[in-house]
Amino acid sequence: MKKILLILLFTLHSVAMAQTQKIEVMGMVCAFCAQGIEKSLKSLDQVNDVYVNLDNYFVIVDSNSNNGVQDEILTKIIVDAGYDVKSIQVINDSVALIRAKYENK
Amino acid sequence: MFSKIFIILLMFINPQLIAAPMSYKGSITTMGEASKHFSKVESNYALTGKDSIGIKAFKLKGDGYDVYGEGLFYLKRLMRVNEIESQTNLWLFTESGQVSVKKNSRNNDHFYLSPKIQFDYETRRIYAMTSHQILRVQHDNFDTTKAKAGFSFHKTEYNETQPWFILELIHTNSMSKKLEIIPTIRLINKALYLEAGVSTDGNPKLHLMHTF
Numbered sequence: 572m573k574k575i576l577l578i579l580l581f582t583l584h585s586v587a588m589a590q591t592q593k594i595e596v597m598g599m600v601c602a603f604c605a606q607g608i609e610k611s612l613k614s615l616d617q618v619n620d621v622y623v624n625l626d627n628y629f630v631i632v633d634s635n636s637n638n639g640v641q642d643e644i645l646t647k648i649i650v651d652a653g654y655d656v657k658s659i660q661v662i663n664d665s666v667a668l669i670r671a672k673y674e675n676k
Numbered sequence: 677m678f679s680k681i682f683i684i685l686l687m688f689i690n691p692q693l694i695a696a697p698m699s700y701k702g703s704i705t706t707m708g709e710a711s712k713h714f715s716k717v718e719s720n721y722a723l724t725g726k727d728s729i730g731i732k733a734f735k736l737k738g739d740g741y742d743v744y745g746e747g748l749f750y751l752k753r754l755m756r757v758n759e760i761e762s763q764t765n766l767w768l769f770t771e772s773g774q775v776s777v778k779k780n781s782r783n784n785d786h787f788y789l790s791p792k793i794q795f796d797y798e799t800r801r802i803y804a805m806t807s808h809q810i811l812r813v814q815h816d817n818f819d820t821t822k823a824k825a826g827f828s829f830h831k832t833e834y835n836e837t838q839p840w841f842i843l844e845l846i847h848t849n850s851m852s853k854k855l856e857i858i859p860t861i862r863l864i865n866k867a868l869y870l871e872a873g874v875s876t877d878g879n880p881k882l883h884l885m886h887t888f
Contacts, residue, residue: 598758600798602834602866607700623834625800628760651725652700655758674833 589619590639591665594630595657596649601625607652615640615648620666624673628657633666701725711858711881713738713851714820718749726753732771736818738851740779743818745788747773767794769809777813786813801828803842820848826862837865844873844881 599605605623612621612632617640620633630649634640639661646656664672705728706719713736720730728751736743749771757764769792776785792809804825811818826842840862847855858881860873871883 595760597760598756598763600761600763600800601864602832602838603864603869604763605834606866607703611700625834626831651702653725653753653756653758657760 589665590634590637591662592632592634592639592645592659593662594632594645594649594659596628596630597655597657599623599625599628599630599654604653605630608649608654611648611652612640612645615644622666622670624669627673631662631666631669705730709881709883711875712879713848713856714846720749720751727751732773736848736851738848739853741816741818741850742778743775743813745773745775747771747775747788747790762797762799764797765795767796768792769794775811775813777816784814788813800831803827803840817849818851820846822846826860832865834866837863837868839863842871842873 596608599608602623602625605625608630609621609623612618612630615634617634617636618632619635622631624630632640632645642659645659649656701722701724703722704719705722706717708717709715714734716732716734718730718732718734720728722728730749730751731747732749733746734744749769752768752770753765754768755764755766769790771790771792772788774785775788776783788811790809790811792807794805794807796803796805798804806823807821809820809822811820823845824842826840828838828840830839832838842860842862844858844860845855846858854877856875856877856879858873858875860871860881863870869884871881873881875881
């Protein structure tokens, strides 16, 4: 019982700590180029997962920080990869959920 | 000997191979191209998202000429316009090194300085590019003009392979009086880039790239 409680607490804590951000990217027209964005974002310690959607021009970032990744850091990565940021917003769905939604269409 | 070391070096510093002239800051981009009249291998390191430095080896063959060069280059992205559904670029390559020109049993080595300007436009379905490179070696003119345009058969997701039809036109002074026309099939996914075509004169061209 104690173990179950601990696991539950740990899970709840992880969920509470995680944050997902959606970045709308300008100029992201090919997968070869977009790799730079994915690789750079995944190299950040606080990033758990990244999902790139070329059709809808966005990138989703799951982070293990409750504040997410700073907008300035995300913008710098996108700009250094050669693109421009249209918007950054915090969303409720995780990368896994969004990936499932678009890949199972 | 130097040439072999140069090519081996290019192969070993090759963690990433992509289609664009340069990639994101801190990345190493390597490209190769082979056809009857022109072959090259080059690798560059992106100092920023707009500048890179690199090394290159190339070979031109035609109309009695055998031209082989090795050099260093600086690549500058002069302009990029990012729209939500397109990307437009203007690039400037400045290249210099040593070139060997063989013709009629003459073989001369020279220093060369070669600027190239490239303009390209791309959406998820359309690609167009034109470039002009100036390469003069004493009285010989090897300027090259290139144009590519094509379309993708359909849009694909990030992890899927995207097929393209690309028509390529190339003309290099002193190599041939004819314009080389090469219909090409291009397949791209995030890890693999394959371009294969046969010119209207029946000369094959193959371009295979991979991202590690």
